[in-house]
Amino acid sequence: MPQSSDTQIRRFTKAERWIHRIIALDIGLLIVTAAFLYIPDLSARVGNRYIFRISHEILGFALPIPVIIAFCFLAFRLDVKRMNRFTRVDWQWLRSKDRRTGGLAVGKFNAGQKLNAAFQFGAIIIMFVTGAALYFNEFISIDLRTGFTFVHDWLALIVVIMVIGHMYMAQREPYARQGLRTGFVPRDWAMREHRGWAQAMIGETAPASEGEPQPAQPE
Amino acid sequence: MAAEDADLTPADGKPIGRRIVLGMAGVGAVAVVLGKQLTSMTSNAVGAVAPQIQSVIPATGGFRIYTVTNGYPEMTTAAYRLKITSGADVTTLTFDDLAALPQTSMTKDFQCVTGWRVDNVAWSGVLLSDIIDKFGLSANGTALSFTSFDGAYTESLTMEQAMRPDVLVATSMLGGPISQEHGGPVRLVVAPMYAYKSIKWLDGIEATPTVEPGYWEVRGYDVDAWVGKSNGRSDAPVV
Numbered sequence: 232m233p234q235s236s237d238t239q240i241r242r243f244t245k246a247e248r249w250i251h252r253i254i255a256l257d258i259g260l261l262i263v264t265a266a267f268l269y270i271p272d273l274s275a276r277v278g279n280r281y282i283f284r285i286s287h288e289i290l291g292f293a294l295p296i297p298v299i300i301a302f303c304f305l306a307f308r309l310d311v312k313r314m315n316r317f318t319r320v321d322w323q324w325l326r327s328k329d330r331r332t333g334g335l336a337v338g339k340f341n342a343g344q345k346l347n348a349a350f351q352f353g354a355i356i357i358m359f360v361t362g363a364a365l366y367f368n369e370f371i372s373i374d375l376r377t378g379f380t381f382v383h384d385w386l387a388l389i390v391v392i393m394v395i396g397h398m399y400m401a402q403r404e405p406y407a408r409q410g411l412r413t414g415f416v417p418r419d420w421a422m423r424e425h426r427g428w429a430q431a432m433i434g435e436t437a438p439a440s441e442g443e444p445q446p447a448q449p450e
Numbered sequence: 451m452a453a454e455d456a457d458l459t460p461a462d463g464k465p466i467g468r469r470i471v472l473g474m475a476g477v478g479a480v481a482v483v484l485g486k487q488l489t490s491m492t493s494n495a496v497g498a499v500a501p502q503i504q505s506v507i508p509a510t511g512g513f514r515i516y517t518v519t520n521g522y523p524e525m526t527t528a529a530y531r532l533k534i535t536s537g538a539d540v541t542t543l544t545f546d547d548l549a550a551l552p553q554t555s556m557t558k559d560f561q562c563v564t565g566w567r568v569d570n571v572a573w574s575g576v577l578l579s580d581i582i583d584k585f586g587l588s589a590n591g592t593a594l595s596f597t598s599f600d601g602a603y604t605e606s607l608t609m610e611q612a613m614r615p616d617v618l619v620a621t622s623m624l625g626g627p628i629s630q631e632h633g634g635p636v637r638l639v640v641a642p643m644y645a646y647k648s649i650k651w652l653d654g655i656e657a658t659p660t661v662e663p664g665y666w667e668v669r670g671y672d673v674d675a676w677v678g679k680s681n682g683r684s685d686a687p688v689v
Contacts, residue, residue: 241454271513271515271631274515279521280515280517280521280522281519282521306454309454309455309458311467312458313457313458314467315465315466315467315468316463316465316466316467317463317464317465317466317467318463319463321463321466338457339457345466345467348467349466349467349468349470349471350470350474352467352471353470353473353474353475354474356471356474357474357478360478361478361482369669369670372682373563373564373565373681373683374485374486374682374683375482375485377485377486377489377565378482378484378488379485380485380565381481381482381488381489382481382482382485385481427457428457431456431457432456432457434456
C-alpha cells in the first residue's frame with residue numbers, strides 16, 4: 232500500500248473507493264429505474280414496466296450488501312467514526328463565513344460532509360425498510376401501505392435533491408474527486424480544507440492560528 | 451508519517467451523525483403511521499398552490515399508472531374489438547361501432563384504493579346501461595364480467611350497479627383519446643367505486659349468472675368497492 236508522500240496525503244483506501252463507486256452506481260440506477268416507474272411521461276414512453284420494476288427491486292434489495300461489506304473494513308469504520316462526531320470546529324465551520332480559507336482546523340470531513348453522510352445513511356435505511364414493506368405489501372393494511380408509499384416517495388425526492396447537491400459540490404472540488412479516484416489528495420489542499428486532519432497525518436503540531444482553538448492532538 | 455487514525459481522539463465531540471440517523475428513523479416511522487392523513491394534506495396543499503406540478507411531486511395527486519402485466523398492452527383503434535356475450539349471442543363491436551352509439555360525457559373524481567385521487571376527470575363514451583339494453587344483457591344474467599386485452603385483469607359488477615348513470619364504457623378522456631397507459635383505446639369507468647373496478651384495456655363484456663370476483667377481489671379487495679364505504683377506507687364520496 233503506497234503511503235503519503237511530501238506532497239500527497241492518503242485519504243481513502245482502495246476498498247473505500249470501490250465501495251463508494253458501487254453504492255453510487257446502485258443508488259444512481261435506483262434513481263433511474265424509479266424515474267421510469269414514477270414519472271408518467273417517461274413510463275408511457277418506454278413501457279416495459281415489469282423490467283423496470285424488477286430491476287428497481289433487485290437494486291434495492293442489493294443496496295445493503297456493499298454497505299455491510301464496507302463495515303468489514305477498518306478504514307471505513309474509522310471514517311464513520313469521524314463522520315459521526317461533531318467537534319467544536321464543526322459548529323464553528325457551519326457558522327463561519329470564510330470556512331474555506333483554512334482558518335479552521337477542520338477534521339478529515341467538514342460539517343457539511345458529515346451532515347450529508349448522516350442523511351444518506353439514514354435515507355438508505357428508511358428507503359430499504361419502506362421499499363421492502365411495499366414489496367411484501369400483501370402483509371400490510373391498505374392504510375399502512377399508503378403511509379409506506381408516502382415516506383418512500385417523499386424521501387426519494389429529497390434523496391435526489393441531496394445527490395444532485397453532492398455531485399454539484401464534488402464538481403467544484405477537483406481534489407476531493409481526486410481523493411476518491413486515486414486515494415490521495417495534495418497536501419496543500421488538505422491543509423486548506425482539512426487542516427486538523429492533515430496536520431495529524433503529517434505528524435506536525437498545529438501552529439496556533441488567530442484565536443481558533445487548537446485541534447485535539449493524539450498522544 | 452503518523453498512523454491512519456492519528457487525528458482521532460476518544461469521545462471527541464457529540465455523536466450528531468447517529469442522532470440524525472435515529473431522528474430520521476423516528477420521523478419516518480411516524481410518517482408511515484400518519485401517511486394516510488399526510489397524503490391527503492399534501493395533496494390538498496400542493497393542489498391549491500401549484501396544481502400543474504402535481505404529477506411530479508410525490509403523493510400529491512395526479513394519476514399513478516398500475517398494470518398487472520409486463521408493460522402496457524398495445525392496441526390501435528383500427529384493430530380494437532369489444533366482444534359482448536349475452537347468453538348464446540356473441541357480438542363484436544369495433545371502435546367505430548362504439549362511436550356510432552349514443553355518446554355520454556361525465557366529469558368525475560377518480561379515487562384509487564391506495565389513496566391517490568384525481569379530481570374532475572372528464573370522460574366520454576357509451577353508457578354501460580345503453581349497451582346492456584341494446585344487447586339484452588340483463589335477460590341473460592344478474593351480473594357482468596369484464597375482461598382486458600392485457601390477458602390478466604378481470605372485473606365484475608352486479609347488473610344493478612352496471613345500470614347506474616355514472617358507469618361508462620369510455621372512449622375519451624380529458625377531451626382526447628384515452629392513452630395507452632390510461633387503458634386506451636377503451637376502458638370502463640365505474641365512477642362511484644374505487645378505481646380497480648374501472649378495468650383498463652377493456653375487450654370483453656359478458657352476462658353471468660352470479661358475480662365473479664375480479665383480479666384484485668380474489669386477492670382480498672372488496673367486490674362492492676364503493677368509495678368511502680369499502681376496503682376499510684373513509685374517503686369522501688366522488689363528485
